[in-house]
Amino acid sequence: MLSRENDQAMHKGLDSIDEEFDEGVSQALTSLTEIGKGYLSERKELEAEKTVSSIKEIGKAAALQGMENAAVNAIRSLEKMLQISMKQNMEGTTVRVLLSFGAIGKIAAEQQLEMVAKLAASVLGESGNTAALLNRERETIAVTIGLGEIGKAVARMKFPDYSENAAICITCLGETGKLAAQKTLEEAAIGAELMLEEMAAAAMEENLQSAAGSIATSIEEIGKSAEEEDMENAVFQAASALQTIMSSAGNRYLNDASIAAKVALESFNEFDIINDEASIRKIEEIREMMRALWMNTK
Structure with a gap:
């Protein structure tokens, strides 16, 4: 019964987006949120994940259509489900919700819905601290x-160098990665470093020098915390990322960014940077795992 209601609510939401009818989207999201909360309270994780996907699809469609309020409401609906799934320690649903914030926020950034992208990133940043703790x-x-x-996505939109949303993403990734390292969650710390490195590459393609320099600092902070925990x-990933940023920035004549990466790299004890096949293989495994998680949720 609830499954049919879920499908009906999702279709109502998507149809309302086609008609640019905000109230219809809001009603659909309210219905889906209640359905999802019901599933979570009964610990029906597969059903709850389906509801999360429905809300995500509405949020993505709203962002694509430029319907800012509807996209914000989708994020708020997901937040309500996140609170319950985290409290219930339902990892599968929580992961799906968190990735859904990313999916909606990415499209919002591409559509230049800066407020929506900012909200998605801010919610993720707060959630990252909680999850790591x-x-x-x-x-x-x-x-x-x-x-x-x-x-x-923010970096590729050619906003002025170091836009507010770029700053939020860099700061939140840095803080989450640093806390993960302090809690000896090595895969999560490496995950933050990998995403910062990818963001730096996107920033440098658009000649966003300040953003690339700030990313180097965040990577350094994660790496130093990891160094203290003998991870x-x-x-190694921090040093590798900084080396890449230093080289790429230098090749693009982004001298300030290159210097920032060089200074960050020099802060590490070279004897702590163990470059071996096992480290490279482990990092690639984490990269592939992250890629698979994202592709499975887009």
């Missing part, structure tokens, strides 16, 4: 993916 590594990784995807793979 609770030692929930997979959820923390999902946060880094979502933030990274929004951040890359060799995370230290």
Whole structure:
């Protein structure tokens, strides 16, 4: 019964977006939120995840249509489900919700709906801190993916160098990664470093020098925290990312960014940077795992 109601509400929401009817979208999201909360209270995770996907699709469609209020409402609906899924420790649903924030925020950034992208990134940043503090590594990784995807989209939109949304994504990724390292969640720390490196690449393609320099600082902070916890793979990834940024920025004559990366790289003890096949393989495994998670949720 609820499954049919879920489908009906989703179709109503999507039809309302086609008609640019905000009230219809709002009603659909309210229905879906209540259905989802019911599933979560009964610990019906598969059904809850379907509802999350329905809300996400409405949010994405709203962002594509430029319907800012509807996209914001979708994020708010997902927030309500997130509160319950985290409290119930339902990892699968929580991960799906977190990635959904990233999916909506990414499209919002591409459509220049800056307020929506900012909201999605801010919610992810707050969730990342909570997940890391609770030692929930997979959820923390999902946060880094979502933030990274929004951040890359923001960088590619050629906003003025170091826009507010770019700053939020960089700061939140840095804070989440640093906390993950402090909690010895190495895969999550590496995840944050990987997404920051990808964001730096996108920023440098658009000659966003300040953003690239700020990213280098965030990577350094994660790497230094990892160094204190003797997490060799995370230290290696930080150093590798900084080396890449330094080189790429130099090739593009982004001298300030190149210098920032060089200074950050020099802060590491070279004896702590262990470059071996095992580290490279581990980092690639994490990268592929993150890619698969994202592709499965887009």
